[in-house]
Amino acid sequence: MGVTGAAGTRNRPRVLVSAYACGPGDEPEANAGWAFAVAAATHHDVHVVTRERFRPAVERALAADPDLSRHLTVEHLELGPRLVALKRGALGVYWYYVVWQRAFARRATAMHARTPFDVVHHVTFANDWLPCGAATLEGPALVWGPVGGASALPVLRLARWLGVRGTLVEAVRVVATGVPRAVWGDRAARRAAVVVAQNADVAQRFRRAAHVLVEPNAAFAPLSTPDGAEPRGRRVAVLAARLLAWKGGRLAVTAMADPALDGWRLDVYGTGYEERALRRLAQRLGVADRVHLRGHRPRAEVLRAFASADALLFPSMHDQAGWVAAEASSLGTPVVCLPLGGPPLLAADNARVVPLDGDVPAALAAAVRGTLDRPGHPHDRWRADRLVRLVDAWYARAVRSAGDRGEHPAAGQVAPHVPGVGDDLAHEHGDG
Secondary structure, three states: OEEEOOOOOOOOOEEEEEEOOOOOOOOHHHHHHHHHHHHHOOOOEEEEEEOHHHHHHHHHHHHOOHHHHHHEEEEEOOOOHHHHHHOOOOOHHHHHHHHHHHHHHHHHHHHHHHOOOOEEEEEEOOEOOOOOHHHHOOOOEEEEEEEEOOOOOOHHHHHHHHHHHHHHHHHHHHHHHHHHHHHHHHHHHHHOOEEEEOOHHHHHHOOOOOOEEEOOOOOEOOOOOOOOOOOOOOOEEEEEOOOOHHHOHHHHHHHHOOHHHOOOEEEEEOOOOOHHHHHHHHHHOOOOOOEEEEEOOOHHHHHHHHHHOOEEEEOOOOOOOOHHHHHHHHOOOOEEEOOOOOHHHHOHHHEEEOOOOOOHHHHHHHHHHHOOOOOOOOOOOOEHHHHHHHHHHHHHHHHHHHHHOOOOOOOOOOOOOOOOOOOOOOOEEEOO
């Protein structure tokens, strides 16, 4: 066991956070876990359990902020070296995560027995079809999320642009996640006092839970135009994603062949098994000279590309959150996307959502071309400090809900009063 920080002023409610990834840096999942933990520590004593690999970044951050370290304790939980060594390959992370959640449940039970918690919050890698160790902890009110995974993908409608491998993968995904979601996801939703969904699809799936609301896990410092960003209006679109079939790379390349995008360039950032197929498709459609596959690049370079581009072309088919949509939109770049998953929400007012009926690549091309006449505007909708007000509201609601159910979290603690917080749950989806 390793512990960083020294939370422990009992006049504050106590919160236990399960964060499979948590630490400041460029990894979206870990950065989200850290943002939620820091926000929660503003008005609560917070104890986070995360993995060992985030220790250096966490220790540096807490050492630089003594006030934060007084209210935020981070404990590192890792499985044995042999299990860590086996965590390789496409499926390795999933079985390791399942075992890690069981280990977290044991650790959480022992911690709660020593000093009770008022709230337990399951934050990162929150796939709604995998086990939630926090849901097995008796006593504290449970906040589950932001969680995602339940977004539906019309496989047959989009099979042409998924390819054979992509179509098979998606068909298997639907089957392979459906039963676990009904077992583990529904169990966590029933136990939860508050369910935070990444997007409206997920909220609809768990609509029968006690309290369901929609809020993505995007959280970062306000973005300004990076140094070196070029002026817009050069007819450049950007796609930034792992090159997997469901990310929509084939749709993006096909759209480039539409007459509406004559003279446009598509810069593709990312790597993956679809790279060869995208090169072949661009060659066959006669746009190879205008589709540039730039590979994996540093985040700073990708942000400069967003700030310089006329549009982010992001036809992803079931991204639950998709931070690139939030980052590009925050910089004022219009986001051309499909009405699936989280990108339309994360792009906010800069979303240019293309329907799935009709000629989808042509509609994408028209939307990209339209950004010249209707450019985007910068905003700070996803700044990390918004989370303070949100988590205060979630925890207050969770404690009240637990009381209504006749549960007794911790030692009868009550969430702190924060002006304007309590009943105002952003993007409320409805009570089941």
